[in-house]
Amino acid sequence: MVREATNTLQKSVLWDWLTTVDHKKLAVLYLISGTLFFLKAGLMAVFMRIQLMFPMNDFLSGQTFNEFITMHGTIMLFLAATPLLFAFMNYIVPLQIGARDVAFPFVNALGFWLFFFGGILVSLSWFFGGAPDAGWTSYVPLASRDYGGLGIDFYVLGLQVSGIGTLVSGINFIVTIINMRAPGMTMMRMPLFCWTTLVTSILIVFAFTPLAAGLALLMLDRMFDGMFFIPGEGGNVVIWQHIFWIFGHPEVYILVLPAFGMISEIIPTFSKKRLFGYTAMVFATLIIGFLGFMVWMHHMFTVGIGPIANSVFAIATMIIGIPTGIKIFNWLFTMWGGKLTFNTAMLCASSFVPTFVLGGVTGVMLAMAPVDHLYHDTYFVVAHFHYIILGGIVLGLIGATFYWYPKMFGHKLNETLGKIMFWMFYVGFHLTFFVQHILGLIGMPRRVYTYLEGQGMDTMNMISTIGAFVMSAAIILLVINVVYSAMKSPREGGDPWDGRTLEWATPTPVPEYNFAQTPQVRSLDPLFYEKIHGDGTMKPAEPIGDIHMPNGSIYPFTISLGLFFAGFGFIMLNMENAIISPWIVIAVGGIITFGSMALHSVKEDHGYHISKETVEQMEKEVGTNG
Amino acid sequence: MNSIMFLHEFTSQRLHLYYQQQKESGVKSLMNGLRRLFKFAPFMAVFLFLAGCGERRLTALDPMGPQSQWIYDNMILSLYVMAIVIIVVFVLFFIVVARFRHKEGDNEYPEQVHGSTKLEVAWTVIPLFLLAILAVPTVTGQFYLSNTGLEAQEAENEEEVDEEELDAESAEELGDDVMKITATGHQFWWQFDYDFGDDSFTAGNEVYVPVDTKVAFVLEAEDVMHSFWVPALAGKVDNIPGIENYMWLEASEPGVYKGKCAELCGPSHALMDFRLIALEQDEFDEWATAMQEEEEAPTESLANEGRELFEEQSCLQCHAVDGDGGAMGPSLANFGDRETIANYLEVTDENLKAWIQDPQSLKQGNNMPAYPDLSDEELDALVAYLNQLEKLDPETKEGLERD
Known part of the structure; x- marks a missing residue:
């Protein structure tokens, strides 16, 4: 068999997955854990919609509802959308640039396990007196020790740990994309998904650092009597909002840019045309990334910063509409004159365009600061960002799942189930969120656990809830599709979609070294170029030889586990009647983490080589299979 | 500059x-x-x-x-x-979707367009x-x-600002009749302080303003952040602890407007509604004068019993019954005129009694202690006392438009 020759299967399966540093396996881990968190937070959303189905419903109490809104937002943004995007970035980017792995495989694994244990830490809050309840933004003073319960400590420490994971992964992607490109793969020949990954990673580095700083300050406030955000003691509550949104606004672009990238891969493939205005798309991405840091205060128009600051940030925000518009029109003109095939991936990618325009339009409306005094903190905002997140990011993710699934798992997802799923999701999504625009305008604030009768809100809330049911049915159908296709779908070769980019030049399943010989890239859309001008296969840039591979390592797992214990120890400082001293837990965690780091530094690990003969044999087997 | x-x-x-x-x-x-x-x-x-x-x-x-x-x-x-x-x-x-479809058996690639400057x-x-x-x-x-008009007014009062620098007309236009009300958000009720110099007074949960007059609001918060929002009249501005914010509004028609707290402030955030009541100028003046009056013992005996009970149970520690309201609980000086109980319940004696006996079950996380031990007679007396705390002319109250 193909893989027996390598050291992959010399260990037990569990040990293999715990120690893997292979970007493809880590991608699968990201995909699975991100999906689980997504389902959990989605279920919370359904519960909230059930509560809001009728006026003065008592399905959830105000406190529980607040815990649900907080966890829904926190999980969806940090623990569902981010890892799901990372899954595709991890799997696809090294393949698209013709690399054998990311630049730092060890750091890649560390990033995953930090995210994973951070997520577990946040989720543990349910078992210790309730989840965080101050909203995903955790505005102080509601999140300060006087008003916020123990749940907020889980939020602070959990996000701190998972945030470090995201940060190191971001650095890793930057280095990978800058340094690991195959010969001939110049920056301006990179697929757009790689570009958006690069810009997103840069945003991560600049945005997650202020978040880490802010969370550290909040932690000092909550655990060590810091006074950063206590108004009576010389602290200032607005500072938290600034820090949070300096992170929080770029975070939106961190999530949406990779989705833009996915759309920019799917649309050309199924239009059989190259991306229209590639250069403009690249620069639009860069400009959006840059402007993303200039607009954080539009989340704070009603905080009372003054008319001058409001005006400046309002106009900066409007300007973002222009590069986004450039992207929209370039996608439309990519399809123009093409030969479009509407399978599920393409349905998602193409319907993304008008849906995202609706979200963008309300975005520009929200940017008008004085009018935002009406929209702010109402359901209008809820509708707006769900159009961006669901209509943008989630549609992109579902599209990417259908598109790259055969590369990752060797078979396609069922198209009939997929199309039913898409239409249910799409209809359900608009049912749920379109009416929420109007709900906001007729006076429904966001984050309310109930509303009174006779305010004209009953019917629209009912419609919204029905839409949420339809949408969840669609997601269930997607899960069924995954299981069904695993049993029924035929095996696919390396290039099932008549692809254009390098990942389709690899055999399926992708061998652990990706490319037996690093390919020579001659153009944008390199595989398509070879199909037209060559024989349809990539020309090698090097002779076949021994391939150097990194060894697996358990240290990423243990380093993260130690931080998990340390984080839990800090939370125990605020716990009444903790069983053991929190300081013991913190010390144990510290020893595990720093001990693992020390061991990793001391132990020499040069990796291993797959010999030339093995590679040749594996390639031959793949050739007969695929 | x-x-x-x-x-x-x-x-x-x-x-x-x-x-x-x-x-x-x-x-x-x-x-x-x-x-x-x-x-x-x-x-x-x-x-x-x-x-x-x-x-x-x-x-x-x-x-x-x-x-x-x-x-x-x-x-x-x-x-x-x-x-x-x-x-x-x-x-x-x-x-695009209608025209450019791939047809079965068509294996030609379409023209690969680079773009168009x-x-x-x-x-x-x-x-x-x-x-x-x-x-x-x-x-x-x-x-x-x-532009709340407050700055222009202050500038005029202090005569600090160079007359030339300040647009004289706009100062006159906006500076003169600005009425100032401080709205303070509490978990989960509103305090309204009317600033009339020596004749200042405080009202709870319902704010009265004269119609067709620009009213400036100073926004503050006691505990966590809140946000003051009367959708039919003005945009919202946040109430932030430790910071003073400003906004203004003007009602063009008399009537009862609904206001809401728009910033997550705890479990009962959804129930932190308030009413803004716009009155004709003369009716407003009448009401404001009434609010400044001392509270008097009621003539009815049941209500009088209630008044004694109100003191005995130390309700007074938090709730004022005249214009000098405090920050502990909403002033009840004009409780008889209220449009709601506890910001959202319909005004009925049953609701009021239920509220006094167990406020937590009606509004999670609020700070009012429960009084489950009061007898039915005592509750009747309290209700009778509270209901007669009226400051608004009955005819005016009757004539208010609520729709």
Whole structure:
């Protein structure tokens, strides 16, 4: 068999997955854990919609509802959308640039396990007196020790740990994309998904650092009597909002840019045309990334910063509409004159365009600061960002799942189930969120656990809830599709979609070294170029030889586990009647983490080589299979 | 700095014009109205329909004051501009989806178009113009909303500012009749302090304002953040602990308006509603005078018993029954006039009793202690006492429009 020759299967399966540093396996881990968190937070959303189905419903109490809104937002943004995007970035980017792995495989694994244990830490809050309840933004003073319960400590420490994971992964992607490109793969020949990954990673580095700083300050406030955000003691509550949104606004672009990238891969493939205005798309991405840091205060128009600051940030925000518009029109003109095939991936990618325009339009409306005094903190905002997140990011993710699934798992997802799923999701999504625009305008604030009768809100809330049911049915159908296709779908070769980019030049399943010989890239859309001008296969840039591979390592797992214990120890400082001293837990965690780091530094690990003969044999087997 | 001054002057001028427009009556304003109606007719039709969904004096789609009117008009303007974008994209999209399909057995690749500089420039520049249309009212409007008139008034009072620097007319226009109310948010109720110099007083949960008068609000918060929002009259501004914020509003019609807290403030955030009651000027003056009166022992004996009980149970520690309200609990000085109990319950004796006996079950996380041990007679007495704490002329109260 193909893989027996390598050291992959010399260990037990569990040990293999715990120690893997292979970007493809880590991608699968990201995909699975991100999906689980997504389902959990989605279920919370359904519960909230059930509560809001009728006026003065008592399905959830105000406190529980607040815990649900907080966890829904926190999980969806940090623990569902981010890892799901990372899954595709991890799997696809090294393949698209013709690399054998990311630049730092060890750091890649560390990033995953930090995210994973951070997520577990946040989720543990349910078992210790309730989840965080101050909203995903955790505005102080509601999140300060006087008003916020123990749940907020889980939020602070959990996000701190998972945030470090995201940060190191971001650095890793930057280095990978800058340094690991195959010969001939110049920056301006990179697929757009790689570009958006690069810009997103840069945003991560600049945005997650202020978040880490802010969370550290909040932690000092909550655990060590810091006074950063206590108004009576010389602290200032607005500072938290600034820090949070300096992170929080770029975070939106961190999530949406990779989705833009996915759309920019799917649309050309199924239009059989190259991306229209590639250069403009690249620069639009860069400009959006840059402007993303200039607009954080539009989340704070009603905080009372003054008319001058409001005006400046309002106009900066409007300007973002222009590069986004450039992207929209370039996608439309990519399809123009093409030969479009509407399978599920393409349905998602193409319907993304008008849906995202609706979200963008309300975005520009929200940017008008004085009018935002009406929209702010109402359901209008809820509708707006769900159009961006669901209509943008989630549609992109579902599209990417259908598109790259055969590369990752060797078979396609069922198209009939997929199309039913898409239409249910799409209809359900608009049912749920379109009416929420109007709900906001007729006076429904966001984050309310109930509303009174006779305010004209009953019917629209009912419609919204029905839409949420339809949408969840669609997601269930997607899960069924995954299981069904695993049993029924035929095996696919390396290039099932008549692809254009390098990942389709690899055999399926992708061998652990990706490319037996690093390919020579001659153009944008390199595989398509070879199909037209060559024989349809990539020309090698090097002779076949021994391939150097990194060894697996358990240290990423243990380093993260130690931080998990340390984080839990800090939370125990605020716990009444903790069983053991929190300081013991913190010390144990510290020893595990720093001990693992020390061991990793001391132990020499040069990796291993797959010999030339093995590679040749594996390639031959793949050739007969695929 | 110069440019800022210029901006300020520019907006004050606009404001002045705006005010003139607002004040012009009769035919001209009718013409204006018709013109506006014509201009916005298609969207108006949609929005009139939508306004039907909302409740009058709550929904922002049926504006009842100059500020909410401004906001509404500019929202419609932005919808018009955005409609252009939406129509262009949707038309292109549907053409693409309908025309450019892959046909079975067609193995030719279509022409691989690189792009078009002309088109790129077009869809960069045209949106710039569209945004410019929105940018102008954005800037002027922000100054319009921020101008509470309090600064001009203070400047006049202190005579610190050089007369020349201050636009004399606008100072006169805005500086004179500014009434100031401090609205303080508490978990989960509102405190309204009326600043009339020596005649200041405090009201709880319901704020009375004179109609057709610009009222400035100073916004503060006692515990966590809240946000003061009367959708039918004005945009919201946050109440933030440790910081003073300002906003203004003006009601064009008398009546009972609904207000809401718009910033997550704890478990009962959804129930932190309040009422804004706009009265004719003379009725308002009457009410304000009544609010300053000392509380007197009621003549009815049951209510009198209730009054004694009110003191015995130390309700007075938190709840004032005259104009000197405190920050512990809402003033009950005009409890008999209330439109709601605990910001959301219908005014009935049963609801009031249920509230006194167990406030937590009705409003999670509020700070009022429960009084489960009160007998039925005692509760009757308390209710009788509270219900007769009225400051509003019964006829005025009867005539208030609530719809």
